[in-house]
Amino acid sequence: MSKINLALVGVGNCSSALVQAVNYYGRSKKRLRTELMTEKVGRYSVKDMRFVAALDVDSNKVGKDLSKAIFQSPNNTPKFSNVPETGVTVEKGPLLDGLGSYAKEKIQIAQTKPVDVKRLLRKKEVDILINLLPSGANKATKYYAKEALSAKCSFINATPSRLASDKVWQRKYQRAKLQLVGDDIKDQIGSTVLHETILKTLSKRGVKIDESYQLDVGGSIESFSALEKDRYSYKKKSKLTALGSAVPYKFPLVAGSSDYVEFMGNSRTSHFWIRGNYLGKSQFTLDMTLNFIEAPSCASVLIDVIRAVKLAKDRKIVGGPKEICSYAFKMSPDPIPLDEAAKLFEKFSTSKH
Numbered sequence: 001m002s003k004i005n006l007a008l009v010g011v012g013n014c015s016s017a018l019v020q021a022v023n024y025y026g027r028s029k030k031r032l033r034t035e036l037m038t039e040k041v042g043r044y045s046v047k048d049m050r051f052v053a054a055l056d057v058d059s060n061k062v063g064k065d066l067s068k069a070i071f072q073s074p075n076n077t078p079k080f081s082n083v084p085e086t087g088v089t090v091e092k093g094p095l096l097d098g099l100g101s102y103a104k105e106k107i108q109i110a111q112t113k114p115v116d117v118k119r120l121l122r123k124k125e126v127d128i129l130i131n132l133l134p135s136g137a138n139k140a141t142k143y144y145a146k147e148a149l150s151a152k153c154s155f156i157n158a159t160p161s162r163l164a165s166d167k168v169w170q171r172k173y174q175r176a177k178l179q180l181v182g183d184d185i186k187d188q189i190g191s192t193v194l195h196e197t198i199l200k201t202l203s204k205r206g207v208k209i210d211e212s213y214q215l216d217v218g219g220s221i222e223s224f225s226a227l228e229k230d231r232y233s234y235k236k237k238s239k240l241t242a243l244g245s246a247v248p249y250k251f252p253l254v255a256g257s258s259d260y261v262e263f264m265g266n267s268r269t270s271h272f273w274i275r276g277n278y279l280g281k282s283q284f285t286l287d288m289t290l291n292f293i294e295a296p297s298c299a300s301v302l303i304d305v306i307r308a309v310k311l312a313k314d315r316k317i318v319g320g321p322k323e324i325c326s327y328a329f330k331m332s333p334d335p336i337p338l339d340e341a342a343k344l345f346e347k348f349s350t351s352k353h
């Protein structure tokens with residue numbers, strides 16, 4: 001069975017967790033059933049995934065082997081796997097709007113010339129390009145999506161930039177008989193998935209939601225960049241889209257990152273608040289806190305998405321199948337409730353064709 005050749009755009013925290021996970025779970029059968037979302041997607045296991053190219057702009061990462069680049073500052077997600085040399089050198093991509101003014105305070109841009117991305121993707125026979133650029137890198141996301149299209153690669157948009165949920169981009173990928181899935185990964189365990197589940201459960205049981213918020217603090221470079229409100233507006237929008245779909249009416253709802261706390265590292269604390277009423281106008285409030293590490297939660301879902309995109313490719317299903325997009329992303333082209341999406345994904349991944 002052929003391997004799935006992957007290229008990474010943005011060797012940040014999520015890429016670090018993903019590369020570590022592919023090494024860690026690719027070696028052991030025992031641990032697969034407990035921590036991963038899905039052991040096998042079609043015929044594909046984690047063992048079948050292979051990184052063949054990586055792009056970044058940070059002088060700490062460009063020119064290094066991927067196994068070393070993933071542990072360079074400002075990446076701060078914990079190390080859980082000793083990744084051996086991969087033979088993949090991180091290449092310099094064009095910067096465009098990849099970094100905002102806050103991120104530029106912490107990242108030195110490599111002075112080397114950007115590579116020809118299309119040529120690199122072709123030379124390395126990349127099946128799927130995974131976009132893990134920072135939130136707000138809208139021009140850079142479109143640039144890489146165009147290069148992937150010309151190089152005949154499928155595209156996973158893990159970022160909140162609007163792409164897979166945009167009909168124009170979907171048509172371009174469909175015409176090229178390629179897959180385009182996104183936008184903005186819904187974490188394995190994260191603030192959006194939990195908040196959405198609680199709101200939906202309450203709403204289904206006849207509870208009237210009066211107001212709710214979800215405020216996050218974290219110590220990753222993403223949380224730091226989120227202080228730049230314009231760049232962060234896309235992330236906020238995708239969170240609100242996912243949460244708003246859980247309840248069939250509008251109510252005051254606030255969601256998003258509210259501050260950067262450097263010593264938290266790659267962990268994030270999400271504070272949830274819900275106020276509502278039920279039979280006899282009886283009032284309730286729910287006040288809950290979640291603390292988790294961000295990047296592994298994204299990588300876990302990506303491991304399912306990568307294998308599902310390859311499966312769609314094998315089955316000649318083009319564009320952004322709802323079995324993948326609605327299951328794994330906050331802003332999908334065809335949003336459906338979480339529980340239905342999980343069933344669809346399972347059917348897709350276990351059926352024979």
Ligand SMILES: NC(=O)c1ccc[n+]([C@@H]2O[C@H](COP(=O)([O-])OP(=O)(O)OC[C@H]3O[C@@H](n4cnc5c(N)ncnc54)[C@H](O)[C@@H]3O)[C@@H](O)[C@H]2O)c1
Binds near residue numbers: 010131187
């Ligand atoms: N749990 C999660 O962490 C999670 C969940 C959902 C979505 N996401 C999304 O995933 C994306 C990546 O998150 P992260 O925490 O890994 O971010 P990060 O900031 O740690 O990594 C981004 C990387 O992109 C690089 N970069 C910037 N401009 C570039 C360019 N033009 N070309 C190539 N590389 C460039 C940066 O140098 C950095 O290494 C974000 O858009 C985030 O919103 C993350």
